[in-house]
Amino acid sequence: MAAITVSQDKTRRGPRGWGPGQRGAAGDQERGGLRRKVRRNISAHGFLLGALLCFGFFxxxxxVREVIMSFQKTKRxxxxxxxxxxxxxxxxxPAFWQAWRNTLxxxxxxxxxxxxxxFFVAILLNELRHAKSYLRILVYLPVMLPPVASVLLFKYFYDPDFGLFNHILSALHLPTSLWLNSASTAMISVVxxxxxxxxxxATLIYLAALQTIPGELYEAAELDGAGLxxxxxxVTIPQTRLILSLLLLLQIVATMQVFVEPFLLTGGNGPQGSTTTVVYLVYxxxxxxxxxxxxxxxxxxxxLVLAGFSAVYVRLSRNSD
Incomplete structure (x- = not known):
C-alpha cells in the first residue's frame, strides 16, 4: 500500500519531481523568457530591416534603374x-575615349x-618622438574642410596672375606656370x-597599421645592420601588406570616379578637354x-570595368598570398 502511494505521488510530481504549482511557475517563466527573446529579436530585425530598406532604395x-535605362530611350x-x-x-x-584616357x-x-x-608621411609621424598629436591633427585637417572650400582655395592658389604658387615661384626666380589654364599642366594640378x-x-590608417608592428622586428633589423x-x-611594407592592398584597391576605384575636383577647378572639360573624366561625361x-x-x-x-578590375585584383591578391 505504501509503495502504491509513493508511485502515485511521483506520477503527480512529474518526471523531474515537480508538483503542479512548480510546473506552472516553470512554464510561465519559460514563456516569459521566450516572449522577451522574441521582442528582442523583433527590435534587432526591425533596425536591420530599416537599414536594408535605405540601402536598397538609395x-x-x-x-538596377541605371541598367534598365541604358537600354531605353526617352523622347518627348x-x-x-x-x-x-x-x-x-x-x-x-570621340569624347568617350578621351574621357577614359584622362581618367586613367x-x-x-x-x-x-x-x-x-x-604612406611615407605616416612613417615619418611614426618615427617622431614629440608633437605627434599636433601633427596628426595638422595632417587630417584638410579632410575636415568642406571639399568645395578646399577646391576653391586651390583655384585661388593656381591663379596665373595673383595666385600663391606663382608668387612662390617668382620669389625663387623660377619660371611661373599657367597651371589650370594649360593642357599640359591642368591634370597634374587637379591631382x-x-x-x-x-x-x-589614408595617413591615419597607415599610421594605425604601423603601430601594430612589433618593435622587436625593427630591433632585429637594426642589429643586422639594416638602414632606414x-x-x-x-619590415614595414611586408607587415602592412594587407592595408596597402586594400587601400590601393579603394583608391583606384575612387579615383576612377573623380568628378568634384575637375568640375570646380576647370569647369569639367579643361583646356582642350584635358580634364574631362568619365563621370563628368556622364554628367x-x-x-x-x-x-x-x-x-x-x-x-x-x-x-562593369570597375567590377571586373576589382574581381581580378582580389583574385591576384589571393593567389599571391
Whole structure:
C-alpha cells in the first residue's frame, strides 16, 4: 500500500519531481523568457530591416534603374527600348575615349602621389618622438574642410596672375606656370589638389597599421645592420601588406570616379578637354544633352570595368598570398 502511494505521488510530481504549482511557475517563466527573446529579436530585425530598406532604395534601386535605362530611350516623355543603340553611340563618340584616357591618367598620377605620399608621411609621424598629436591633427585637417572650400582655395592658389604658387615661384626666380589654364599642366594640378584634400584619412590608417608592428622586428633589423630604407622594405611594407592592398584597391576605384575636383577647378572639360573624366561625361550626357540613355549606358560601362578590375585584383591578391 505504501509503495502504491509513493508511485502515485511521483506520477503527480512529474518526471523531474515537480508538483503542479512548480510546473506552472516553470512554464510561465519559460514563456516569459521566450516572449522577451522574441521582442528582442523583433527590435534587432526591425533596425536591420530599416537599414536594408535605405540601402536598397538609395543604392541598389538606382543601380538596377541605371541598367534598365541604358537600354531605353526617352523622347518627348515617351520611353522605348532601343537595345544596344546607346552603347553604340557612346563608343562612337570621340569624347568617350578621351574621357577614359584622362581618367586613367588621373588615376595613375593619383596613385604616384596620393598612394605613396600618405604612406611615407605616416612613417615619418611614426618615427617622431614629440608633437605627434599636433601633427596628426595638422595632417587630417584638410579632410575636415568642406571639399568645395578646399577646391576653391586651390583655384585661388593656381591663379596665373595673383595666385600663391606663382608668387612662390617668382620669389625663387623660377619660371611661373599657367597651371589650370594649360593642357599640359591642368591634370597634374587637379591631382595635387585632390591629394592634399584626401591624404589625411589614408595617413591615419597607415599610421594605425604601423603601430601594430612589433618593435622587436625593427630591433632585429637594426642589429643586422639594416638602414632606414631596408627596414621599410623588409619590415614595414611586408607587415602592412594587407592595408596597402586594400587601400590601393579603394583608391583606384575612387579615383576612377573623380568628378568634384575637375568640375570646380576647370569647369569639367579643361583646356582642350584635358580634364574631362568619365563621370563628368556622364554628367554632360544627362544634364547638358538630356540623353539619359547614353548617360546610363556610360555608367554601366564604368560599373562593369570597375567590377571586373576589382574581381581580378582580389583574385591576384589571393593567389599571391
Amino acid at each position: 543604392t541598389w534601386y538606382p543601380m 516623355g515617351e520611353t522605348s527600348w532601343v537595345g544596344l543603340e546607346n552603347l553604340d553611340k557612346i563608343f562612337a563618340d 591618367l588621373y588615376t595613375g598620377l593619383a596613385l604616384v602621389l596620393g598612394f605613396a605620399i600618405p 595635387i589638389a585632390s591629394t592634399w584634400m584626401n591624404m589625411g584619412s 630604407l631596408r627596414r621599410i622594405w623588409h 554632360q550626357y544627362a544634364f547638358n544633352f538630356n540623353n539619359y540613355g547614353s548617360a546610363s549606358a556610360l555608367g554601366l560601362v564604368m560599373l
